[in-house]
Amino acid sequence: MKLATWNINSLTVRLPQVVDWLNANPVDVLALQELKMTDDRFPFEAFHQIGYSAHCFGQKTYNGVALLSRSPATGVIMNIPGFADDMARVISANVEGLRVIGAYFPNGQEPGSDKFEYKMSWLKGLRDWVRTELVKNPRLVLMGDFNITFDDADVWDPVGLKDTIHCTDDERYQLRALVSLGLHDAFRLFAQPAKSYSWWDYRDFGFRRNRGLRIDHILVSDVLKPLVKGCLIDKTPRKNERPSDHAPVIVELLQAEFLNLARDGVATDA
DNA sequence: ATGCCTCAGCTCCTGAGA
Numbered sequence: 001m002k003l004a005t006w007n008i009n010s011l012t013v014r015l016p017q018v019v020d021w022l023n024a025n026p027v028d029v030l031a032l033q034e035l036k037m038t039d040d041r042f043p044f045e046a047f048h049q050i051g052y053s054a055h056c057f058g059q060k061t062y063n064g065v066a067l068l069s070r071s072p073a074t075g076v077i078m079n080i081p082g083f084a085d086d087m088a089r090v091i092s093a094n095v096e097g098l099r100v101i102g103a104y105f106p107n108g109q110e111p112g113s114d115k116f117e118y119k120m121s122w123l124k125g126l127r128d129w130v131r132t133e134l135v136k137n138p139r140l141v142l143m144g145d146f147n148i149t150f151d152d153a154d155v156w157d158p159v160g161l162k163d164t165i166h167c168t169d170d171e172r173y174q175l176r177a178l179v180s181l182g183l184h185d186a187f188r189l190f191a192q193p194a195k196s197y198s199w200w201d202y203r204d205f206g207f208r209r210n211r212g213l214r215i216d217h218i219l220v221s222d223v224l225k226p227l228v229k230g231c232l233i234d235k236t237p238r239k240n241e242r243p244s245d246h247a248p249v250i251v252e253l254l255q256a257e258f259l260n261l262a263r264d265g266v267a268t269d270a
Numbered sequence: 271a272t273g274c275c276t277c278a279g280c281t282c283c284t285g286a287g288a
Contacts, residue, residue: 009277009287010276010277012277013276034287036278060278061279062278062287107287164288165288199288201288202288203274203275203276205274206275213288215288242276245275245276245288
């Protein structure tokens with residue numbers, strides 16, 4: 001089975017591209033970020049027509065996340081339980097025996113700013129919640145726009161961008177702490193092309209020059225790690241007319257072995 | 271050069287993104 005995440009920077013603008021992409025890449029689950037629309041405008045019908053059911057958690061102007069899936073999703077939860085937040089950033093659900101969390105992490109704007117402090121507290125809130133989720137649901141996938149690079153390999157200009165937003169020690173510490181709960185960066189489980197990024201600035205021909213950052217991630221839990229067959233960034237839609245500034249990331253899990261694992265009770269429901 | 275794109279909206283500029 002395949003799961004993917006994509007920050008589409010306005011679903012109003014990008015709906016045709018998302019539909020086209022799903023037709024070409026019929027993944028089982030797609031997490032979307034930055035819908036920038038309220039729930040009453042969410043295009044359920046357009047997704048239903050191509051075989052997807054959807055749950056959305058929208059918001060006016062900014063943020064907004066959704067989970068699309070070929071099979072029905074249950075146990076849908078919005079945002080981080082236990083962390084009060086005005087912004088629509090997280091949606092999670094049970095799909096195909098997995099607990100799937102789609103998240104739009106705060107940008108943080110600039111180290112030292114109020115938004116950076118919010119990002120830090122949000123990351124702590126997420127980590128506290130994911131810790132308990134992993135106990136209840138060992139088969140867990142956390143994916144989305146993390147707005148954090150793991151290390152210099154994720155940065156087109158590590159020297160020039162040192163200590164700037166997405167690249168600070170504080171953010172990377174939080175990301176490592178999250179991973180330390182028992183998660184794995186699916187992308188780095190495999191050899192990857194050098195200078196692989198998931199976001200490129202709209203300005204200064206960022207994509208054409210491959211001046212980007214890898215800030216969109218798919219984390220899989222310990223139990224799922226042996227089942228990860230591949231992970232890639234699909235740059236194709238970044239070449240569209242009026243593209244999102246982010247590219248989708250796709251992970252493939254070995255489903256047959258997954259089913260055996262579940263049947264043998266190695267990974268059981270809490 | 272506190273800009274360069276792009277998007278939403280209290281829309282012909284501003285705030286925010288990353």
